[in-house]
Amino acid sequence: MAFTSAATAPGLVHEDQVAAAIDLVRTYGSGEGAVAALRGVSASFTRGQFTAIMGPSGSGKSTLLHCLAGLDTVTSGRVLIGEVDLTRLSRTRLTKLRRDRLGFVFQSFNLLPMLTAEENIRLTGRLAGRRADPEWFGTLVDALGLRERLGHRPAEMSGGQQQRVAVARALLTRPEVLFADEPTGNLDSRSGAEVLGFLRTAVDAYRQTVIMVTHDPAAAAHADRVLFLADGHLVDELAAPTTEAVHAVMRRMEG
Numbered sequence: 001m002a003f004t005s006a007a008t009a010p011g012l013v014h015e016d017q018v019a020a021a022i023d024l025v026r027t028y029g030s031g032e033g034a035v036a037a038l039r040g041v042s043a044s045f046t047r048g049q050f051t052a053i054m055g056p057s058g059s060g061k062s063t064l065l066h067c068l069a070g071l072d073t074v075t076s077g078r079v080l081i082g083e084v085d086l087t088r089l090s091r092t093r094l095t096k097l098r099r100d101r102l103g104f105v106f107q108s109f110n111l112l113p114m115l116t117a118e119e120n121i122r123l124t125g126r127l128a129g130r131r132a133d134p135e136w137f138g139t140l141v142d143a144l145g146l147r148e149r150l151g152h153r154p155a156e157m158s159g160g161q162q163q164r165v166a167v168a169r170a171l172l173t174r175p176e177v178l179f180a181d182e183p184t185g186n187l188d189s190r191s192g193a194e195v196l197g198f199l200r201t202a203v204d205a206y207r208q209t210v211i212m213v214t215h216d217p218a219a220a221a222h223a224d225r226v227l228f229l230a231d232g233h234l235v236d237e238l239a240a241p242t243t244e245a246v247h248a249v250m251r252r253m254e255g
Contacts, residue, residue: 016046016047016048017044017045017046017047017080018045018046018047018081018082018176018177018209019044019045019068019079019080019081019082019176019177019209019211020042020043020044020045020078020079020080021041021042021043021044021064021067021068021077021078021079022042022077022078022079022080023040023041023042023076023077023078024038024040024041024042024064024067024074024076024077024078024079025038025039025040025041025074025075025076025077026038026060026063026067026072026073026074026075026232027075036232037060037063037232038060038063038064038067038074038232039060039231039232039233040077040233041060041064041077041229041232041233041234042234043064043227043234045068045177045209045211046209047207047209048203048207048208048209049203049209049210049224049225050199050200050203050209050210050212050222050223050224050225051210051211051212051223051224051225051226051227052212052213052214052219052220052222052223052225052226052227052241053065053211053212053213053214053226053227053229054213054214054215054217054220054226054227054228054229054246054250055228055229055230055253056230056253056254058231059229059230059231059232060229060231060232060233061213061229062181062213064213064229065179065181065211065213066181067079068177068179068211069098069102069104069177069179070086070089070094070097070098070102071098073087074087081097081101081102081176081177082101082176084097099124099127099128100128100173101175101176101177102175102176102177102178102179103170103171103173103175103177103178103179104170104178104179104180104181105163105166105167105170105178105179105180105181105183106166106180106181106182106183107181107182107183107185107186108186109154109159109162109163109165109166109186110166111154111162111165111166111169112154113153113154113155114153115153116150116151116152116153117146117149117150117151117152117153117154117157117161117165118150118151120154120165120166120169121137121140121141121146121150121165121168121169121172122137122169122172123169124169124170124172124173125172125173128173130173132172132173136172136174137172140168140171140172141168143198143201144164144165144167144168144198145164145194146161146164146165146168149161149165158191159186159187159188159191160187160188160190160191160192160194160195163183163184163186163187163191163195164194164195164198166183167183167195167198167199171202171208175208176209177209177210177211178199178202178208178209178210178211179211179212180199180210180211180212180213181212181213182213182214182215183195183196183199183212183214184196184214184216184219185214185215192216192219196219196222197222199212199222200222203224210223217243217246217247217250218243220241220243220246221241221242221243221246223241224239224240225237225238225239225240225241226238226241226246226249228249228250228253230253235253236249236253
């Protein structure tokens, strides 16, 4: 049976809701070979909230993130960013919405190797034809410890530094939602903790909304809440998570 929390109960709308999945279904293939990745998932996400999404391999957690971010199409259901239903947008309008209103951080950094750190950070804004706020640029660079690395190319930086550049790039346009897909998956524990610490700061200090997929209970413990998926269903939710509490839910799910 799918889990339903008060936060996602039908008919309940939050004034500061910035994203939502409503009865989301995603099926790959057809006929006997069809695979149901999401089976009627509903969840809402409010401004200034850090949400982690967890679950076993094949649970649908990355599919949910990609559908919310408009990176994957849905079979049925709705995906809202603010009041805009992504499922009804043309490809052109969806591309513009992702560029103008959303930020993305992935496990594999996705930096352009021929550009410096500063050029990579400014890239999304330039593609959108928007000049970055110099004060906000400076705030991000200093908060992420990148001031001395702005002239370096990715090959001259550590994995942790590259991921911090990716975070700065994602936040430079002040997105309504920052989506992070296993952002610490390629990092050592120290570098991962630094990236997670800044995401926590972005939520607390700048009221950024962050939705993150992770397999790491310690990473999930940086969030305000954790949503747990299994077999395409939302099966549990944990508020104010600790590493131990997340471990306990995962063990219960696996048992």
